[in-house]
Amino acid sequence: MHYTIFYGLTIGAILYFISIGLSLTFGTMRVINFAHTITYTIGVYILITFVIFFKWSFPVGAVLAILAIIPIAYVIERFIIRRLYGDSLDYTFIATFAVALIGVDLIKWIWGPAPYPLSDPIGKYLILFDVSLPIYRVLMVISAILLFILLHLFFKMTIVGKIIIAALDDKDGVRCLGINVDKYFSLVFVMGSALAVLGGIFYAPISSIHPYMGLAILLLCFAVVIVGGMGNLKGTFLSAFALGMLMALTARYWPQGAETMVFIAMAVVLIFRPIDI
Amino acid sequence: MSEILVADRLSKHFGGLIAVNKVNFSIMADEVTGIIGPNGSGKTTLFNLISGFFPPTEGRITFFDNEITHIPPYERVIKGIVRTFQLVSVFNSMTVWENLVLSSIRFKEKHVSLRKFFFSSAKDKEIKENCLRALKLVGLQSNAQALTSELSYGSKRMLEIGIALSLNPKLLLLDEPLAGLSDGEISEVIDLLKQIKKNFTLVIIEHKISKIINLVDRLCVMNEGSFICEGNPDDALCNPVVRECYWGKREIS
Numbered sequence: 001m002h003y004t005i006f007y008g009l010t011i012g013a014i015l016y017f018i019s020i021g022l023s024l025t026f027g028t029m030r031v032i033n034f035a036h037t038i039t040y041t042i043g044v045y046i047l048i049t050f051v052i053f054f055k056w057s058f059p060v061g062a063v064l065a066i067l068a069i070i071p072i073a074y075v076i077e078r079f080i081i082r083r084l085y086g087d088s089l090d091y092t093f094i095a096t097f098a099v100a101l102i103g104v105d106l107i108k109w110i111w112g113p114a115p116y117p118l119s120d121p122i123g124k125y126l127i128l129f130d131v132s133l134p135i136y137r138v139l140m141v142i143s144a145i146l147l148f149i150l151l152h153l154f155f156k157m158t159i160v161g162k163i164i165i166a167a168l169d170d171k172d173g174v175r176c177l178g179i180n181v182d183k184y185f186s187l188v189f190v191m192g193s194a195l196a197v198l199g200g201i202f203y204a205p206i207s208s209i210h211p212y213m214g215l216a217i218l219l220l221c222f223a224v225v226i227v228g229g230m231g232n233l234k235g236t237f238l239s240a241f242a243l244g245m246l247m248a249l250t251a252r253y254w255p256q257g258a259e260t261m262v263f264i265a266m267a268v269v270l271i272f273r274p275i276d277i
Numbered sequence: 278m279s280e281i282l283v284a285d286r287l288s289k290h291f292g293g294l295i296a297v298n299k300v301n302f303s304i305m306a307d308e309v310t311g312i313i314g315p316n317g318s319g320k321t322t323l324f325n326l327i328s329g330f331f332p333p334t335e336g337r338i339t340f341f342d343n344e345i346t347h348i349p350p351y352e353r354v355i356k357g358i359v360r361t362f363q364l365v366s367v368f369n370s371m372t373v374w375e376n377l378v379l380s381s382i383r384f385k386e387k388h389v390s391l392r393k394f395f396f397s398s399a400k401d402k403e404i405k406e407n408c409l410r411a412l413k414l415v416g417l418q419s420n421a422q423a424l425t426s427e428l429s430y431g432s433k434r435m436l437e438i439g440i441a442l443s444l445n446p447k448l449l450l451l452d453e454p455l456a457g458l459s460d461g462e463i464s465e466v467i468d469l470l471k472q473i474k475k476n477f478t479l480v481i482i483e484h485k486i487s488k489i490i491n492l493v494d495r496l497c498v499m500n501e502g503s504f505i506c507e508g509n510p511d512d513a514l515c516n517p518v519v520r521e522c523y524w525g526k527r528e529i530s
């Protein structure tokens with residue numbers, strides 16, 4: 001049981017990293033961003049390029065992958081997502097889904113369709129409550145909690161953070177203050193993409209790396225964002241861990257149903273919450 | 278008196294619908310201009326064109342003799358064109374004070390400087406005074422630390438006007454500032470407008486003419502996207518075309 005709880009925390013951490021960007025992009029720009037899968041996946045492939053092909057150390061590869069995704073995310077935002085502001089939601093969904101599919105093909109073309117294995121870069125265990133926990137996963141959970149605190153401080157204490165919070169409330173209102181809100185949308189997008197890559201880096205050694213890895217996890221992250229409330233940062237954090245825990249518990253008793261359960265939870269939330277989309 | 282804003286044959290089409298139709302009009306410095314007209318006559322669309330939220334289908338806009346037809350909304354704010362919305366726009370998840378600080382961070386500089394990274398650095402003396410001035414004008418001192426979402430609609434309207442004033446506008450466009458308010462709140466807003474008209478150039482859209490008739494220096498009447506009449510308020514009201522278009526067969530209340 002201890003292990004199940006810990007496993008739930010691990011999944012929660014991953015879901016949290018990837019969901020922040022989705023939630024912020026939706027909350028500020030009203031774009032359902034399927035292209036998020038692709039920045040996430042490309043980030044992981046850049047990581048393995050450094051770690052597997054160049055045989056550089058894992059932390060170096062991780063930092064380089066995050067740095068490399070910044071210009072890529074910027075270009076996607078600037079030339080694709082930005083054109084979708086103000087369009088209907090289904091249209092943004094279709095357009096970004098197209099970007100995701102193009103990205104998948106691009107990855108197959110560059111790195112090939114076969115999965116890559118990546119091993120746990122730390123490989124040591126921590127004994128806690130009679131269970132041995134991989135230190136790598138402990139770090140992952142701690143990082144997610146730290147990130148939550150840092151983001152909270154960022155949005156509470158900085159001018160940039162306040163502008164983004166204001167844009168979540170009313171982006172035209174921010175324009176009316178003489179602030180170029182589009183610039184901050186780029187920033188939110190790039191930040192969200194970098195955090196997704198961080199999630200991908202954490203997740204890569206414990207899952208398999210293949211061109212469709214982003215699509216699989218993205219649906220779960222959409223569930224996190226819907227349950228937590230679009231653009232609600234605290235809600236995203238809580239719902240990521242709640243759904244992660246739900247997945248872990250379900251997997252213990254009904255392994256095939258773990259993902260289904262997440263969507264059942266999402267449906268229940270949608271039924272009982274007044275629609276504010 | 279000089280013209281500060283001139284619109285020249287300004288039009289906006291939405292598909293086949295002509296919301297604003299070849300409007301020529303100008304705004305004089307230090308004047309209060311009222312725009313009235315039935316629902317759907319294009320008043321809000323005209324504001325959206327002036328504030329840059331929509332590009333015009335044709336025509337041009339100049340502000341202090343500079344063409345601004347194609348510059349984005351935020352740059353127009355920096356040039357001094359500030360607006361409020363028909364449905365109040367304030368930042369609900371922040372306190373009243375934070376709303377004003379956010380609108381004042383550009384007070385001294387043209388652009389938000391990232392050097393001032395921390396929101397608390399906005400506690401700078403001049404910014405604080407600017408916020409305080411706006412807060413007093415709109416009478417929300419006792420609500421400064423309240424969460425904006427908890428304010429009444431009337432107080433939110435006051436805050437919205439306060440935010441606009443804190444931006445120190447050269448031209449302030451108010452889109453139906455009295456809509457949705459109680460009688461008490463309406464007289465508060467009118468008192469505020471009477472007070473600020475001494476220092477600011479205002480354009481006020483209003484649906485019910487009786488409320489603003491004593492406030493405006495000039496009245497423009499819009500119908501189906503065009504100005505059917507403009508001039509001093511009493512003349513405009515007596516104009517038979519206006520009477521027929523706007524009130525139909527009914528009497529003026």
Ligand SMILES: Nc1ncnc2c1ncn2[C@@H]1O[C@H](COP(=O)(O)OP(=O)(O)O)[C@@H](O)[C@H]1O
Pocket residue numbers: 291294295296314315316317318319320321322323
């Ligand atoms: N964004 C828009 N898209 C399509 N039609 C619009 C849009 N905004 C306004 N309209 C139409 O333009 C006309 C004028 O609207 P509006 O300017 O809001 O009128 P008013 O403010 O005088 O009530 C209306 O027929 C309205 O339906």
Ligand SMILES: [Mg+2]
Pocket residue numbers: 320321322363
């Ligand atoms: Mg209107």
